[in-house]
Amino acid sequence: MPIVQSIKTKAFYIFKCVLIPIGIWYAFVFHIELAELPPIIHNNFKQDCHDKGIRFEEYTVTTDDGYILSLYHIPGSGPPVLLVHGLSNSANCFILNQCARPPAFFLSDSGYDVWLGNMRGSHLSRGHTHLNSSNDDYWDWTMVELIRYDLISFIKFIKARTEYEKVALLGHSQGGSVILWALAQHPDMYSQYISIGILIGTPGAYINTQSLYIKLLLSDTFHFFSKIFSVNVISDWTDDLFLAKFIIRWPKVAKWICKDMLDMDFNKGTIEDLSVYIHRMRGGTSFKNIEFWTHIVNAKERNPLMYDYGKEGNLKRYNSIIPPRIDFSRVETKIAFFGGELDFAVIQSDSRILKESLNSEIVVFYNDTYHEDHGGFVFGCTMSYYNDLLEVLGKHSN
Known part of the structure; x- marks a missing residue:
């Protein structure tokens, strides 16, 4: 009897501590898997355009360092505008808004020739002339390469296909940083091609973000585990x-x-809208790019040194043993700032410091009091900045 009782006790213990939790987990997963999703979540960029009766063209652009990037085009007769997405997003973020006209479609409706680039790292731009995205070397880049290779490749491609002398650039979040930092680091190369840089919810170099999500990405704990598990890509898209x-x-x-x-x-969006945004806006970025931003945030300088790759790496990327310092006073191209008073990712005081770092004569527009948060500039239901955006483009895009 004692043996039988012992077996029963052990069986009950296994049932209670193992089988019940497993059963609860499977019930939890089963409950979630039965959820009905909005049909648009299965679309891609081309299908979204087709469903709305909008012309769509797709091109590939190869950078000087071999990355093969996708470039989307919504043709229009007006001046060209290139939209540049944020940190780990893709061009999708400019067409996904479910409760207002998305930025790309809004600009197309207004007559502009709209282009949308997918930066390296995005799941829509994973090609390379000789590297595979499963290799570590493929992910050996930061925003430095977006500035030096990706942006200029898109602009030159667009310039070759338009009668306009210059291209207007609009960037959200890191997309705006790519534009501004490119104009600061390579003013001679970029100023001849860009009519205006429009920065929406854009961080500068002096950053005091209040976003818990961004703080997590920048944290020592996140970096420690990313290195332990050899993570190369962050916030990647998955089907x-x-x-x-x-x-x-x-x-x-x-x-x-x-x-x-x-x-x-x-x-004021719906929970169905949020499911679409979270699933489809993710594109992916390199872990090294997150390290780059961590360096910038920790430096707490208005004009910080670029990322230090060591002597050999610095010579390769900067043609100098010491990383160059980003000097925003070197920007010669007209700049317009759009910021939100509810933006925890890029707070108003940081935007104002960035504005003060530029020569005042090139800042043609500044407003950081829109009743928007960070994501609201692309996914919000009010899009309160649209009228000002059109006015700025009307004055400065050609």
Whole structure:
């Protein structure tokens, strides 16, 4: 009897400590997997354009260092405008808005010739002339390469296909940083091609972000585990829909997680909208690029040194043993700032420091009081800056 009792006790223990948790987990997953998703979540960029009766063209551009990038085009008769996406996004972020006209379509409606580039790292630009994206060497880049290779490759391609002398650039978040830093580091190369740089929710170099998500990406803990597990790509896109379904099933949790980048209660979008944004806006960026931004944030300088790759790496990237210092006073091209008073990622005081770092005569527009948060500039229901955007482009895009 004692032996039988012992077996029963162990069996009950296994049932209680192992089988019940497994059963609960499977029930949890099954509940999420049954969630119904909006059909648009399965679309791609081309299908979105087709569904709305919008012309669409796709090109590939090869950079001088071998990366093969996709470039989307919504043809128009007006001046060309190149839209540059944020840190780990893709061109999709400019067409996904479900409760207002998305920026790319809005500009197309207004007559502009709209171009959208997918920077290296985005899942829509994973080609290379001799490297595979599964190799470590493929991910050996930071924003330095976006500035030096990707942006200029897009601009030259567009210039060859338009009668206009210059291209207007509009960047959201890191996309705006790519534009501004390119104009600061290579003014002679870029100023001849760019009519105006429009910076939306754009960080400078002196950064005091209040976003918990960004603080996590910059944290020592995140970097430690990323290195332990040899992570090369951050916030990559996947065709798995579990996260989108989780958002549908657990809306309060999802809203809380996303709140400091995109507050759905404030922006008035639906939980179905959020599932579309979270699934389709992700593009991917290199872990080394996250290290680059960590260096910039920790430096706490208005004009910081670029990322230090060591003597050999610096010679390769900068033609100098010492990394160059970013000097925003070197920018010669007209700049327009659009910022939100509810933006936790890029707070108003940081935007004002960035503005003060530029020569005042090139800042043709500045407003950091839009009632928008960081994600609201692309996904918000009000898009309160649109009228000012058109006015700025009308004056300075040609």
